[in-house]
Amino acid sequence: MMKCGNAQCACRQDPAKRHGPYFEWTYKAKGKTVNVKLTRDVMPMFRAASHQYRKLRSLLNRLETLSQTVLRHQAKLPNPPTATDRKTGIFSYPRLSPMQHRLTSA
């Protein structure tokens, strides 16, 4: 909850009359952070879009790891040890498992 710039506003004195909560959409464009104030009514759409974006990023990360594994194998290079292997000192190829993330229209 925030105070506004108006010196006469009730939010200056009374914490219960402060403004907000505000919702913001933050993203980077050409290296600069952009903040867009959002109204409450568009929040469900932005939450859903954010959720889908995180799923997509997760899926792309997994796809990249799988691609690297396959390409290293094709190039007959050893795979780097996984985090678990580094602890135990055992070197092994990461296991290829079915995709855990799927894009849905939900």
Ligand SMILES: [Zn+2]
């Ligand atoms: Zn105010």
